[in-house]
Amino acid sequence: MTTAATTETSAITETAALQDRLDFYWSGRAAEYHAHQVSGARAAIDRELWASVFATALDGCGREGSGALDILDVGTGSGYLASLLADAGHRVTGVDHSPGMVSAAQAAHPDLRVLIGDAHAPGILASSLDAVVNRYVLWTLPDPVAAARAWRTLLRPGGTVVAVDATWFPHGVDPAMKVPSADGEDAFVRTYDPATLGALPLGTAASMEDFAEVFLVAGFTDVIVKPLPQVAELDLRFGVAPGHESRPHFVVTARCP
Template structure:
């Protein structure tokens, strides 16, 4: 483990205690919980599916997915986050499988998933491009990649690094929809962007920075070669 990775782990481990106090983390307000539940149901397959939630934190999105009938595996670098995620689903009477590990290289062996979800994770990674390749490889044919990301802080202002050394990360302070789409597009057969900044229910109040979801699909089993028919709605 590098010094920076260790610092990042320690940061999120220490943040676990108060993590759910943030409206979009704990989803304690009914309107915030309902807003995320509505999005997840739109993004996830209609039938029960195997879903990998990377950087799952305390498991709030995993809980919503499990409540919708999906089989959820969560991965997070911070052991205390995973402890809370396990407890959260157990308290709700829901099944979920949670692992401590590097979300950039999930410790799930050869298992493949119908959908891979990350929220506010890519910007924390030392090599996000390698992680994206790894994530797409974990999906089954016609799998779904759902990345909820953004650029943090006021427009035109760089957000300060949250741990010493984080300013050296490729996407420190967040990643724009255009840049993330450019990185993902060669790996998938189609993608689109859904802006999320204009829905205050998702965040517990109005936000002025860029927030969005990128939804992409891997090739179908009957496709012999990748296609170039990707769709990018901005």
């Protein structure tokens, strides 16, 4: 007979195996991922864009409504967003579950505090932050609502979550997709196969409202989602990352009660 405890243990094991699979892919992808973000004709313009997006979203956040904020960048990857916010004068910690990404971030940004951490349980002191931010993280989380609830406990009252994402794969991953990676150009397709996407609640989301709903369910208030058409404009002007296609981007902001 299957007991509740056995079922729970099995679910935990499956989630851990899934996370290991994702971590392996992103570790192999780290070098190429970082290089694409910081090189090429689009790099400086992209940085200005994201600086503006996050500055606008964080405006009025914090105990005094201005000045340096205590920020956690969840799923920091190679530290792109954490570095951008640190350059803006904020006190930033980055966490990522992929050892390869954390190593890349530490090498690229030696002055940043970047740690290995789980988006669903970042290991940060409760009620110690003004903001939790992320970019391109929600879609790849096995339990985005649990993660959002965890982020809420880290925020001071009135603190803000800012999450940028896109509806990446509403029809699944193109099996012909090729992305540069240490594990081969087909590593993304092999990692994000139908079984993996099926285990990610937002992996095949078709609407930005699906992402906003995560924060409503997690107990946030003032949940607002706004499209970012300027990303598509840059995609048209400069092209997209290898193997990718232009997808509708948006930013979700939500307030901790």
